[in-house]
Amino acid sequence: MKNLKVYIDKDKHELYEQLVKRGSDNPDSYPFQTMKDLFMVAACLGARNNSFEEIKSSKDIFNSDVFDEKTDVPVLAALAFQREKILSILNDERKILEIAQGYANGGINLVKEQIINNPGKPLNNLVALLLENR
Template identity: 70%
Template sequence: MKNLRVYIDKDKHETYEKLVKRGSENPDHFPFQTMKDLFMLSACLGFKHDAFEEIGSSKDIFSSDVFDEKVDIPMIISLAYAKDKNLMNLLDGRKVLDIAQGYANGGIGYVVEEVINNPGKPLNNLVEMILD
């Protein structure tokens, strides 16, 4: 899954920007250090809520090279297998990533609902969401 670009829906890019501020002095308001971190949570929530949404108008946000081979890649592959149940598709990094992107696209709304729309600081809301 090397040298592939990761995409999100253009309409959702502003949400990513709201939650991710590299080097921010205020992590209470920007709880994600990287777009990859937010993407992974969104993909997992998309899967949890069966919220797979194809990407309409895409925006390139990072390279797949940033995925951790021991943590992120197995998670992404698991999401792809759970959706397709096709082992052959797991050999195609682009297909696997497309599935993760669809779940992240559907899952970002759940992140917004829990982290941004709830009263309080986004970091506190994220911690509460994880603990629930």
């Protein structure tokens, strides 16, 4: 997946910033190292809970080149296939990314509920979320 911009809703950018602090010495409060890591969790959680939201006012947060071809791209392709139920979707990187963005846009609200709105440290809440959704 090369040379495509990854977008989120502008109004959700602050939430991404709240959970991602590159180089932070405090992972308890900032459990995600990169925007991509948070995007992947939000997309998977959005797909799992059928929470798909079209992006209304877009803001690019990173380039698709950061997706790992062996780990991230197959997950995104699986999410697209789950939604569309047609194999040809696997050949359309733009459509795969559009679907992932919609799931991440819906899923980020679930991330907020589970990680920020629950009592406790965000890192502990993230671990609990991952364990309950394995």
